[in-house]
Amino acid sequence: MSYVDRCRELKLAFERGESEFDNMEFKEYQFHSSAHDILPGKINYQCESHELELTENLFTQNDIGEIQDDVHMHDVVIEENRNFSYNILKPKGKEKLKKLSFIFHGFNEKTWDKYLPWGQAICEKTQSAVIFFPIAFHMQRAPKHWSDKKAMFELSKKRKAQFPNIIGSSLSNVAISMRLHSKPQRFIWSGLQTYYDIIQFIEECKSGKHELIDKNFSFDIFAYSIGGFLAEILKLTNYKNYFSDTKLCLFCSGAVFNRLSPVSKFILDSEVNVALYSYLVEHFSSFLKKDNLLHHYLEEDHLEGKVFHTMLEYKSMRNFREDLFRKVENQIYAIALKGDSVFPTYEIENTLKGASRDINIVVEELDFGYSYTHENPFPMNKSTSGDIEESIDLVFTKVCDFFNRK
Known part of the structure; x- marks a missing residue:
């Protein structure tokens, strides 16, 4: 079976929810996010771990790009992100699973x-x-309207008219770009919600609540693009x-x-990129x-928040971040691609190996003999199907050798 045909068969099996493929089978489960109350859209908030009542300061909200109400919904009430x-x-036939691998996807992804x-x-x-497992407001956690090609094409036209010098605006990224442009702190809150969702999932499994997963399971993480940001915060x-x-x-991460x-x-347009950088980096302390x-x-007393903070800006608490990476240097492995312009190899090394290059995390750079991008490292191209199969096998042999190593 060719790579293209295999992808199609996998997609059909995945969409059926309960379906077999070769010696494997897909299962679909429902999840309720207990952490959705942390999201923007309320006035009063509670931190249960510290028994505190807090308020969100709306100073950071603006009306930039407020074109479409269906896009600028209050995050906390979006049902698809609460229950998904x-x-x-x-492997086919296994009843109680003791070994798991999470896959964390990239930014602005809509399908698996x-x-x-x-x-x-x-x-x-x-x-x-x-x-x-989907990141908040991505994949099946986003309203279907945000993926409606006709509606998003019209929205992108309006956004281009509003910002004539915009770069990279498209029907694929207009919803996420407008939402983050209007309220950049959504990047933080959706990231923290997903962090807490993963913790919730792990604790439910450890308590024996999952019918398929043994409560004494072990797990590894494969993370791509911005999914690596989440994975690093969890690990550190x-x-x-x-x-x-x-x-x-x-x-392609790290x-x-x-x-x-x-x-x-396919990711973000230039206007929101500037807004995010301004908010999360240049003026974040203010x-x-x-x-x-x-x-x-x-x-304050949330280690996950402190780690999140140091992963936003290279110089921010660099020694703290590098000390954490140094403690787990043998448990992290990164594969970079030479042709990746979103996550360049040298920037991955700057973070993972540290400013003095004294952290022994392996960062391996690969290159493929066909045209690829960060967003699409293994394109669905029949003419290069054989080369793509070889590249996938190369990458995932390295990944799984690392996971299987004692």
Whole structure:
């Protein structure tokens, strides 16, 4: 079966929810996010762990790009992000799973299509079950309207008229670009919500609540693009030591936020990129002083917030960040691509190996003999199908050798 045909068959099996493929089978489960109350859209908030009542400062909200009400919904009330499905790909016949691998996807992703052969490779080569868990407001956690091609095309036209010098605006990224442009702190809150969702999932499994997963399971993480940002925060925070034995493989990922180049018609447009940089990097300390909620989660007694903060800007708490990476240097492995302009190899090395290059995290750069991009490292191209199969096998043999190493 060719690479293109295999991708199509995997997609069909995935969409059926309960379906077999070769010696594997897909399962679909529902999840309720207990952390959705942290999201923008309320006035009063509670931090249960510190028994505090907090308020969100609306100073940081603006009306830039307020074109479409269906895009600028209050985050906290978006039902698709509160209650959603996730999928598991597992070796056929296994009843109770003891070995898992999470796959974390990239920014502005709407379907799992390109990740399915990646999950298949990990499942086959490690005999672990693969968890396709969506990041907040991505994949099946976003309203379908945000993926409506006709509606988003019209919205992009309006955005281009509003910002004549905009670069990279498209029907694919207009919804996320407008939302983040209007309220840049959404990047933080959706990231923290997903962080807490993963912790919730792990704790539910450890308590024996999952019908498929043994409560004594172990797990690793394969993270691509911005999914690596989430994975690094989870690994470095190591909540309740849940991640002590977890190996983390980063693919086209690993650099801190302000060292990325995400302007692309598939990721973000140039206007929101400037707004995010201004908010999260240049003026972030000022915003933290004005926003009680942000200040509590990022500056006070929340280690996940502190780690999140240091992953935003290269110079921010660099020694703190590098000390954390140094402690887990043998449990992280990164694969970079020479032709990747979004996550350049040298920026991944700057973060993972440290300013003095004294952190022994392996960062391996690969290159492929066909045209590829960060967003599409293994394109669905029949003419180069054989080369793409070889590249996928090369990458995931390295990934799974790392996961399988004792």
